[in-house]
Amino acid sequence: MAPEEHDMSSNAVAQPTTGAQDEEAAQRIRGMRERIDEIDSAIIALWQERARLSQQVGATRVASGGTRLVLSREREILEKFRTELGADGTQLALLILRAGRGAL
């Protein structure tokens, strides 16, 4: 079979390597990766839900004649993330805010 062809003769799905040097470590890594995958899916779903809500808040405020942004609220959120997560928290909060209200 040519290198770019896929073997469809089995139902086995190719799995990424664990990088471990023995089967017991490989099993433990696979177990932990299952939970990591669940956490990543939850983060993605929460990210999307938050962005939708943020857009709805903005649209509700603008429709009422208010401003698109409330910077005091953004500062509060940035401070919470910085307190809990340090400097990376600030960067994360900036990305989260941008996902909702768009770029400044």
Ligand SMILES: O=C(O)C(=O)C[C@]1(C(=O)O)C=C[C@@H](O)C=C1
């Ligand atoms: O809480 C609000 O008033 C929002 O509009 C939501 C949000 C946010 O994503 O958290 C977005 C824009 C505002 O400047 C402040 C906060």
